[in-house]
Amino acid sequence: MQETVIEPTRIKPQANAAQEASARSQQTIKPTTSKDTSAMKSNRSPSEIAESVTKTVGKPLADNAKLSMRDVCVHYDQKQAVYDVNLDIAENQVVALIGPSGCGKSTFLRCMNRMNDTIDICRVSGSIQLDGMDIYDSKLDVVPLRARVGMVFQKPNPFPKSIYDNVAYGPRIHGLVNRRTDLDEIVESSLRRAGLWEEVKDRLASPGTGLSGGQQQRLCIARTIAVSPEVILMDEPCSALDPIATAKIEELIAELSQNFTIAIVTHSMQQAARVSNRTAYFHLGRLIEVNETEKVFTNPDHELTESYITGRFG
Numbered sequence: 001m002q003e004t005v006i007e008p009t010r011i012k013p014q015a016n017a018a019q020e021a022s023a024r025s026q027q028t029i030k031p032t033t034s035k036d037t038s039a040m041k042s043n044r045s046p047s048e049i050a051e052s053v054t055k056t057v058g059k060p061l062a063d064n065a066k067l068s069m070r071d072v073c074v075h076y077d078q079k080q081a082v083y084d085v086n087l088d089i090a091e092n093q094v095v096a097l098i099g100p101s102g103c104g105k106s107t108f109l110r111c112m113n114r115m116n117d118t119i120d121i122c123r124v125s126g127s128i129q130l131d132g133m134d135i136y137d138s139k140l141d142v143v144p145l146r147a148r149v150g151m152v153f154q155k156p157n158p159f160p161k162s163i164y165d166n167v168a169y170g171p172r173i174h175g176l177v178n179r180r181t182d183l184d185e186i187v188e189s190s191l192r193r194a195g196l197w198e199e200v201k202d203r204l205a206s207p208g209t210g211l212s213g214g215q216q217q218r219l220c221i222a223r224t225i226a227v228s229p230e231v232i233l234m235d236e237p238c239s240a241l242d243p244i245a246t247a248k249i250e251e252l253i254a255e256l257s258q259n260f261t262i263a264i265v266t267h268s269m270q271q272a273a274r275v276s277n278r279t280a281y282f283h284l285g286r287l288i289e290v291n292e293t294e295k296v297f298t299n300p301d302h303e304l305t306e307s308y309i310t311g312r313f314g
C-alpha cells in the first residue's frame with residue numbers, strides 16, 4: 001500500500017514571489033497513498049462514481065469571490081460536457097483545474113469569459129458572476145468583458161506583427177491611451193511584468209513570431225496584461241514549452257497572482273501543486289472536489305481525486 005505525499009504546495013507569495021516560485025519549481029510530487037482506494041471503496045466504476053456527484057462538494061468563498069459560478073452546465077449540441085458546476089474563485093487567488101482528458105476543464109474555463117460563444121453548437125446555462133455582475137447578461141458587451149478576463153492559450157499565438165504591436169494591440173483597440181509615450185510605457189511595463197523586457201527591448205520592431213516558444217508565450221501574457229485585466233485564464237499555458245520555459249512561466253504566475261486572479265488548466269499535477277492555492281478536480285464533466293491545493297494533493301476528500309493524483313487513471 002502506498003502513501004500520498006506531495007511536497008509543499010503553493011503558499012500565497014508574500015515577500016519574494018520569484019524566489020518562492022523558483023523554490024517551488026524544485027519541488028516534486030511523490031504520489032503515494034495511505035488510503036486504500038484500489039478497489040474504489042464502493043465497488044463502483046470511476047464513471048459511476050462521477051455520475052453520482054450531482055453538486056460540487058467544495059466550499060464556496062462567497063465573501064470575497066471575484067468569480068462566482070453556480071449550476072453551470074455546458075452542452076455541445078445534445079452532448080453535455082459540464083454538469084452543474086459550482087465554484088468560487090477569490091481575488092488574487094490561483095485556482096488549478098485538473099482532471100483526466102476530456103473531463104471539461106477547458107470548456108468550463110472558457111465559460112469564464114464567454115469564449116464558448118464563438119462555438120456555434122455550445123450552450124452554457126447557470127450563473128457566472130464577475131464581481132457580482134452576470135457575465136451572461138444578454139446586454140453585456142463581450143469585448144470589455146474579455147479585457148477584464150483575459151486568456152492565454154495552450155499554443156503561443158502572437159499576432160503576425162512586431163513585438164511592440166503585439167503588446168500595443170489591446171490598449172489601442174480598447175482606446176486606453178492617447179499619446180505614444182503612454183503606449184510606450186504600457187508596452188514596456190507589460191513586457192517587464194511578463195519577464196520579457198530584457199530579452200526584447202532592443203528588438204521591439206522584430207516580429208513576435210520570431211521569438212522562441214517560451215518567449216512567445218510570455219509575449220502573449222504581456223499582450224493579455226497590457227489591457228489591465230482582473231482575471232487571467234490560462235489553458236495549459238506550458239504544454240508546448242520545454243522545462244526551462246515552463247519554469248519561467250510558473251515563476252511568472254506566482255508574480256502575477258499578486259495583482260491578478262488566475263484560473264489555470266493543467267495536465268501537470270506538479271505544476272498545479274507548485275502554482276495554485278486551490279485545486280479543482282474534474283471528472284466526466286463534474287466538479288468532484290475543490291479544496292486547498294495542499295489538501296487535494298495530500299489528503300483529498302474524494303476517492304476519485306485520490307485515484308487520479310496517485311495515478312490510478314488519467
Ligand SMILES: Nc1ncnc2c1ncn2[C@@H]1O[C@H](COP(=O)(O)OP(=O)(O)OP(=O)(O)O)[C@@H](O)[C@H]1O
Pocket residue numbers: 076081099100101102103104105106107108119121
Ligand atoms: N468544440 C467542441 N465541439 C464539440 N464537442 C466539444 C468541443 N470542445 C470540447 N468538446 C467535448 O467536450 C468534452 C470536454 O472537452 P474539454 O476540451 O473541455 O475537456 P478537457 O478536460 O479540457 O480535455 P483535455 O484535457 O484533453 O484538453 C469532451 O467530450 C470534448 O470532446
